[in-house]
Amino acid sequence: MAFMCATGKHRRPSRIKRSTAQVAGVAALATTGVIGALAAPALAADNSVDAVEQTGFTPVISIGDSIAEKIDAQAEAQKQAAEEAARKKAAEEAARKKAEALAKKEREAKERAAREAERKRLNSFVAPISDSYVSTGYKASSSLWSSGSHTGIDFHAASGTSVHAVGYGTVVQTGWGGAYGNQIVIRMNDGTYTQYGHLSSIGVSVGQKVVTGQQIGLSGSTGNTTGPHLHFEARTTPEYGSDIDPVAYLRSHGVNV
Template identity: 45%
Template sequence: MRKNSTMKNRTPKSVNRGRVAVVTGGLVAALALGSTAAFAAGAGHEAAPVSAVAAAPAASSVSDVLQKQVTGQKDAAAQAKAKAEAAAKAAAEAKKEAAAKAAADRKARIAGWMTPTPHYVLGAGYAQVGVHWAHTHSGQDFVVPTGSTVRAAHTGTVVTAGWGGAYGNNIVIQHGSQLYTQYGHLSHIEVHVGEQVITGQEIGKSGSTGNSTGPHLHFEVRTTPYYGSSVEPLHFLRAHGVNP
């Protein structure tokens, strides 16, 4: 009887082996599942830093672009300012040079000589003989219409301005010791005695007053302010750089 009971309670070896296989398989499956979950969890934790790293360069790139734009704008503004300052400096220098040239030209003109009227035809000459003069002609006539500009042939001081008998309305200018010029037959006088005039300054208008047969300017170069001291005016002007 005991023998039979023992036999009933015994489990066949094949069954035990099957149970071991099942348990082992379960453990393996559990381990595999755990590993997979752990990997998935680990992967999830590592994904965040990858996204952050990817986002950081993007933000840095935008910042760099903005910084470059700001820098470019500053550089452009600096260049524009430099150009404006250079242009202003050049304009100031050009203006200064022009003023200096004008002053030099004026100084040269004041120091120089010119014809007593700008547009003319040469008429009766110096020492010419004729019925219109008591002796010979004492000056050079510049034939011009009445009202033409009469200008100082050289810088000086007015010593006569008014009626001059045969010369009609006339002006005499002193230019230095023993050097005078005279302008006769004027229709209008624009200066007064004692006035300082410069080369080229308008002093009156041409006419035909006094002993005159028609509109013209009578011009003399003298060694005194009076009649009888004249010299050949065209020769004098040519000697001083003027070609009438």
């Protein structure tokens, strides 16, 4: 025969049930960090439970205003700290990007300056004879030349005077050049050619790279000449007959003769 609780009358929950409810409440509050603050009210509720008529519902513990305010303040502080950390990180990232952009700009400026300096260096020209002058001009007429006119210019120079490459280039011809005597022909970096004739000595060889102002030989009086000097030509090809005005050529590269 089964026994059932009488209807219409509340039965007092057992000590086990009450304890179970309290443990559940404490566990729920553990995550808020206020177990210590709530422990005393929970025990007080347990001690007074015998004096209160039971309703059968799980008791609800109210949190005091001061504790709630502390929780809110803590949450607000955490929020502000997170926002401050985010602002600091954003500022650091912006500073890093700015520094990288500045470094890149400085690096590109240095590279441009280096390229410009190299371009100027490679395109720098000098006169083939230092401290000299043009003794015979371009296209001067005379029976001395088979073409009837001078295909280059002559620089006054005693025999054995240093002859310089007027710019950067590569030697393409050396040796005997008939009426030109001992000669050197250089292909310049801009694609033009320069020729140096009547040399007493040749100091470079075919295929050799030369730089502006480098000594390539010594002036003399070899070939068809009436005396020592340097015959200088500017050409569009390495061969005779492709001559251009050497004075205008040198002046276009910043050399006044």
